[in-house]
Amino acid sequence: MTDSELIKTTKAFVRSTLTNAEGGHDWFHTLRVYNNALQIAKNENVNIEIVVLGALLHDIADSKFHDGDETVGPKMAREFLFKNNVDSSIIEHVVKIIENISYKKSLEGHQRFNSSELMVVQDADRLDAIGAIGIARCFNYGGFKNRKLFDPAIKPKLQMTKDEYKSSQAPTINHFYEKLLLLKDKMNTKTGKRIAEKRHQYMLNFLDQFYAEWDGER
Numbered sequence: 101m102t103d104s105e106l107i108k109t110t111k112a113f114v115r116s117t118l119t120n121a122e123g124g125h126d127w128f129h130t131l132r133v134y135n136n137a138l139q140i141a142k143n144e145n146v147n148i149e150i151v152v153l154g155a156l157l158h159d160i161a162d163s164k165f166h167d168g169d170e171t172v173g174p175k176m177a178r179e180f181l182f183k184n185n186v187d188s189s190i191i192e193h194v195v196k197i198i199e200n201i202s203y204k205k206s207l208e209g210h211q212r213f214n215s216s217e218l219m220v221v222q223d224a225d226r227l228d229a230i231g232a233i234g235i236a237r238c239f240n241y242g243g244f245k246n247r248k249l250f251d252p253a254i255k256p257k258l259q260m261t262k263d264e265y266k267s268s269q270a271p272t273i274n275h276f277y278e279k280l281l282l283l284k285d286k287m288n289t290k291t292g293k294r295i296a297e298k299r300h301q302y303m304l305n306f307l308d309q310f311y312a313e314w315d316g317e318r
Contacts, residue, residue, distance in 0.1 A: 110156045122244050124237035125162050136224035140291045146216045154197035154221040174198045197221050207262040223292030226283045231299025242272030
């Protein structure tokens with residue numbers, strides 16, 4: 101199924117659409133999430149077509165690059181799948197995954213939609229936000245937004261609303277405490293939790309080294 105014409109067409113569409121995307125949200129991010137999702141799905145009872153399409157299309161138009169508009173991505177995905185004659189029930193499920201996958205969605209305080217497929221794709225996406233790749237993506241985006249690396253005077257805000265999270269301009273290091281270090285305990289699947297444990301520890305080790313270098317101790 102993963103080599104079907106639909107999947108090949110979807111990969112080509114996503115790769116073309118994200119040609120000039122910011123480095124942390126580009127085609128390679130999508131490809132990593134796709135590969136993570138395939139790995140996680142091996143141990144879950146899911147519709148693999150929905151998982152694959154959800155993973156490939158989950159960031160087709162990230163709202164942070166579209167003036168905060170969260171409707172662009174679902175609309176693009178729906179139109180693409182409709183044009184490719186995908187069954188309407190699958191289209192609706194994939195669109196729901198895109199609408200509900202993001203971390204900021206969880207800050208609303210309730211889950212409007214859930215499915216085994218969403219849990220797999222969500223874990224796959226969150227895994228790419230932590231560990232070595234997560235660190236690289238975090239600083240890449242911080243540079244893209246011209247944010248400070250770190251400012252000891254600006255403390256992380258640990259209880260943010262969705263709107264506060266979306267509008268935050270805090271130093272990049274703060275993002276570890278405001279999101280990345282929280283993801284380990286938000287994983288849905290056994291596979292996601294297992295992989296997240298190692299990536300989480302890698303980030304803790306990085307932060308320990310970062311502060312030591314910042315203070316000239318190492």
